[in-house]
Amino acid sequence: MTxxxxxxxxxxxxxxxxxxxxxxxxLSDPQFGMYSGNRGFEQETANLEFAVATVNRLKPAxxxxxxxxxxxxxxxxxxxxxxxxxxxxxxxxxxYNLPGNHDVGLNPTPxxxxxxxxxxxxDYYSFRQGPIYGIVLNSCLIFAPEKAEGEYxxxxxxxxxxxxxxxxxxxxxxLVFQHHPYFLKDVHEKDAYENIPLSRRLxxxxxxxxxxxxxxFTGHYHQNALAKHQDMEIVVTGPVGKPLxxxxxxxxxxxxxxxxxxxxxYEFGDLPVKP
Numbered sequence: 516m517t518x519x520x521x522x523x524x525x526x527x528x529x530x531x532x533x534x535x536x537x538x539x540x541x542l543s544d545p546q547f548g549m550y551s552g553n554r555g556f557e558q559e560t561a562n563l564e565f566a567v568a569t570v571n572r573l574k575p576a577x578x579x580x581x582x583x584x585x586x587x588x589x590x591x592x593x594x595x596x597x598x599x600x601x602x603x604x605x606x607x608x609x610x611y612n613l614p615g616n617h618d619v620g621l622n623p624t625p626x627x628x629x630x631x632x633x634x635x636x637x638d639y640y641s642f643r644q645g646p647i648y649g650i651v652l653n654s655c656l657i658f659a660p661e662k663a664e665g666e667y668x669x670x671x672x673x674x675x676x677x678x679x680x681x682x683x684x685x686x687x688x689x690l691v692f693q694h695h696p697y698f699l700k701d702v703h704e705k706d707a708y709e710n711i712p713l714s715r716r717l718x719x720x721x722x723x724x725x726x727x728x729x730x731x732f733t734g735h736y737h738q739n740a741l742a743k744h745q746d747m748e749i750v751v752t753g754p755v756g757k758p759l760x761x762x763x764x765x766x767x768x769x770x771x772x773x774x775x776x777x778x779x780x781y782e783f784g785d786l787p788v789k790p
Contacts (some may be wrong), residue, residue: 537770579649582617594634613653623653671685731750765781766786
């Protein structure tokens with residue numbers, strides 16, 4: 516093999532790798548303690564153990580858990596059990612956490628955010644996986660910034676800068692992950708527990724769309740939903756933990772291909788043999 520050919524192969528390898536198909540798994544709302552009203556978490560343990568076994572069997576590129584890791588903010592027993600099980604994920608598979616309202620409170624304070632960071636690390640950050648630029652947001656601050664306005668402004672400033680980095684990074688997909696959906700059915704729907712208030716909703720959607728974000732993966736609703744705003748999908752994933760409104764527990768598999776993204780929610784009784 517000539518030196519010129521070797522050089523060409525080395526240059527071509529990253530481009531080829533970036534175009535390979537791969538997949539990741541989204542888990543949401545394991546919410547340790549919800550089934551029993553904080554009197555125990557046996558069912559949550561069983562559900563998350565099953566989800567982790569599935570992760571290790573399927574071997575995704577990464578796993579992201581979109582909030583409500585526990586049911587009672589700061590509950591050390593619930594936090595310890597969640598972390599004990601998640602440590603069973605194959606070390607070769609990155610795991611990303613983010614906060615939900617049951618992790619930092621419906622109206623988060625600087626103290627609650629600091630407590631979350633002590634146990635789980637940063638509450639907003641970015642990561643790169645091949646052609647994906649992942650942006651992780653603390654949507655609890657977007658939902659209710661009143662008690663932590665400095666934290667809200669810091670995240671917004673960071674987000675604007677991070678979107679600029681993402682646009683210039685060469686990533687083919689900029690994905691946003693957060694706990695709260697911006698909306699469930701209509702972009703102008705009334706404010707509710709389940710969505711981001713209108714006073715901030717449209718501004719965030721416009722900011723994300725302008726940067727090229729076409730998918731926002733969320734949880735919080737404890738059942739599946741899919742909403743569209745122009746060319747953007749708001750993907751609401753059902754829970755690993757306790758489902759509501761007749762839904763069933765499960766996880767979402769997201770395939771990344773050169774053509775784009777494909778995603779599907781699988782109930783625990785209907786998991787695939789292969790992704």
